[in-house]
Amino acid sequence: MAAQRLDGRACATEVEADxxxxxxxxxAQNIEPHLAVIIVGDDPASHVYVNSKIKTCARLGIRSTxxxxxxxxxxxxxxxxxxxxxxxxDVHGILVQSPLPNHxxxxxxxxxxxxxxxxxxFHPQNLGRLVQGRTNGMLxxxxxxxxxxxxxxxxxxxxxxxxxxxxxxxxxxxxxxxxAARGADATVTVAHSRTQELEAVCKEADILVAxxxxxxxxxxxxxxxxxVVVDVGINRVDDATRERGWRLAGDVDPGVAEVASWLSPxxxxxxxxxxxxxxxxxxxxAELVHDR
Amino acid sequence: MAAQRLDGRACATEVEADxxxxxxxxxAQNIEPHLAVIIVGDDPASHVYVNSKIKTCARLGIRSTxxxxxxxxxxxxxxxxxxxxxxxxDVHGILVQSPLPNHxxxxxxxxxxxxxxxxxxFHPQNLGRLVQGRTNGMLxxxxxxxxxxxxxxxxxxxxxxxxxxxxxxxxxxxxxxxxAARGADATVTVAHSRTQELEAVCKEADILVAxxxxxxxxxxxxxxxxxVVVDVGINRVDDATRERGWRLAGDVDPGVAEVASWLSPxxxxxxxxxxxxxxxxxxxxAELVHDR
Numbered sequence: 001m002a003a004q005r006l007d008g009r010a011c012a013t014e015v016e017a018d019x020x021x022x023x024x025x026x027x028a029q030n031i032e033p034h035l036a037v038i039i040v041g042d043d044p045a046s047h048v049y050v051n052s053k054i055k056t057c058a059r060l061g062i063r064s065t066x067x068x069x070x071x072x073x074x075x076x077x078x079x080x081x082x083x084x085x086x087x088x089x090d091v092h093g094i095l096v097q098s099p100l101p102n103h104x105x106x107x108x109x110x111x112x113x114x115x116x117x118x119x120x121x122f123h124p125q126n127l128g129r130l131v132q133g134r135t136n137g138m139l140x141x142x143x144x145x146x147x148x149x150x151x152x153x154x155x156x157x158x159x160x161x162x163x164x165x166x167x168x169x170x171x172x173x174x175x176x177x178x179x180a181a182r183g184a185d186a187t188v189t190v191a192h193s194r195t196q197e198l199e200a201v202c203k204e205a206d207i208l209v210a211x212x213x214x215x216x217x218x219x220x221x222x223x224x225x226x227x228v229v230v231d232v233g234i235n236r237v238d239d240a241t242r243e244r245g246w247r248l249a250g251d252v253d254p255g256v257a258e259v260a261s262w263l264s265p266x267x268x269x270x271x272x273x274x275x276x277x278x279x280x281x282x283x284x285x286a287e288l289v290h291d292r
Numbered sequence: 293m294a295a296q297r298l299d300g301r302a303c304a305t306e307v308e309a310d311x312x313x314x315x316x317x318x319x320a321q322n323i324e325p326h327l328a329v330i331i332v333g334d335d336p337a338s339h340v341y342v343n344s345k346i347k348t349c350a351r352l353g354i355r356s357t358x359x360x361x362x363x364x365x366x367x368x369x370x371x372x373x374x375x376x377x378x379x380x381x382d383v384h385g386i387l388v389q390s391p392l393p394n395h396x397x398x399x400x401x402x403x404x405x406x407x408x409x410x411x412x413x414f415h416p417q418n419l420g421r422l423v424q425g426r427t428n429g430m431l432x433x434x435x436x437x438x439x440x441x442x443x444x445x446x447x448x449x450x451x452x453x454x455x456x457x458x459x460x461x462x463x464x465x466x467x468x469x470x471x472a473a474r475g476a477d478a479t480v481t482v483a484h485s486r487t488q489e490l491e492a493v494c495k496e497a498d499i500l501v502a503x504x505x506x507x508x509x510x511x512x513x514x515x516x517x518x519x520v521v522v523d524v525g526i527n528r529v530d531d532a533t534r535e536r537g538w539r540l541a542g543d544v545d546p547g548v549a550e551v552a553s554w555l556s557p558x559x560x561x562x563x564x565x566x567x568x569x570x571x572x573x574x575x576x577x578a579e580l581v582h583d584r
Contacts, residue, residue, distance in 0.1 A: 128420030185486040194477040
């Protein structure tokens with residue numbers, strides 16, 4: 001058996017087609033959706049991510065502003081930028097690319113972004129809405145991308161056992177909340193570094209979401225035959241056979257494709273969905289301003 | 293085997309003893325912790341709860357203000373009261389007793405309370421902090437009372453399987469987040485009305501938290517021998533043998549005491565802890581004002 005491909009790229013393309021129409025509708029009302037992206041420092045991977053977001057904006061007719069600050073920038077300057085963007089009526093979304101330099105307090109920076117412009121969905125007020133089961137606001141992009149992809153593939157979640165491996169504030173925990181929410185209705189288990197018998201816990205899953213950041217961690221023996229496996233990991237691993245010296249690996253061993261019924265590839269799975277959901281949040285933020 | 297009693301009353305007494313000292317310390321700095329409680333309508337059980345909270349305030353030297361509005365009150369009047377209390381510098385905690393009359397939007401009311409005065413811990417910003425693993429703010433009272441009681445009894449959570457039955461925004465979901473957070477480190481499953489094979493899921497639990505509101509639902513056969521069982525349910529059931537015609541029943545069948553290693557009684561378990569955590573939030577809110 002070979003798992004069907006949970007094709008994030010194809011799903012993201014459909015999301016984008018829908019967004020193109022919504023952007024046009026906004027522009028017909030003289031609203032131009034506008035995303036501001038701030039990046040601090042020179043991390044090459046972060047710049048790749050930011051450029052990819054900005055290119056997607058361009059493709060969808062979303063205006064973008066790119067603010068690049070040096071790694072030595074004072075935290076107070078970053079905060080002032082955020083305040084200015086919070087106050088700018090023509091800016092609908094604000095994203096501060098992670099990671100920030102060590103001298104900055106990432107949590108405090110997130111707290112500062114106006115919740116209605118928090119297109120990453122990381123502000124505590126937006127995360128708290130997930131606890132309340134209010135899933136109509138700014139949803140964290142990676143978890144909501146996972147859910148969207150599962151729905152797109154017509155995967156039944158109701159009453160099924162879902163296991164999320166990883167308890168991060170930006171992926172694992174919110175993914176668990178979304179899977180357990182009314183309308184998704186999975187029975188959700190959150191596993192993590194302190195979990196005992198992790199392999200056995202994973203094997204309970206009808207839907208397994210791996211979000212730990214350890215290359216190829218989830219082995220075929222960990223997966224119940226026929227399970228749906230979503231690989232959130234994007235890890236760079238050394239690979240001398242590649243010209244650039246590395247390749248991307250997920251958290252899931254590729255051999256899992258022989259056991260699972262569905263498997264999301266890396267790259268081409270959750271990654272494109274994360275960006276698509278960022279774009280959707282930006283458009284929604286612009287629509288909500290219009291509705292006010 | 294008979295389960296040990298997870299004695300919320302005894303644990304709450306210890307919490308209160310600690311709070312008495314903290315209240316004295318605040319008063320020595322001319323800060324009088326002050327809780328405002330608003331109740332709308334005539335629901336007898338709600339009035340019992342409110343009176344119990346106000347009595348506990350009195351016992352601890354916490355000032356309380358009791359605002360009682362008629363069931364027909366306009367929502368805008370309730371909102372104005374909240375705004376006034378948000379702005380009142382001498383008020384540290386605001387609690388709006390649930391349930392509200394049908395013509396009021398409970399979620400919108402919760403959103404209106406200043407997060408730093410939200411001693412119920414129901415504001416999305418406070419719930420979102422749990423998703424982030426920030427457990428030093430206003431914690432929802434019942435879930436944090438459950439955790440405190442487990443710690444008080446020296447029950448080891450790390451790596452253990454915890455199952456929370458119920459996914460409400462005020463108990464089930466936040467309890468799951470607290471159990472999974474760093475420092476607690478349980479492997480947590482959230483089960484609910486759509487869960488398939490609920491009995492089997494419950495039986496996986498080393499720690500089982502029942503928070504559904506169905507009297508005696510969790511049967512002895514659902515419980516792994518030696519498990520710790522926390523009963524959050526407070527249900528009124530008809531009982532002709534009682535003079536008042538009813539008695540309180542938990543969500544857990546009393547026969548579970550023959551299987552579990554620990555069991556929290558109803559009443560006298562989670563109930564007293566909920567009030568103790570409300571008092572702790574109020575004192576903490578006053579301390580935080582002082583620290584600012």
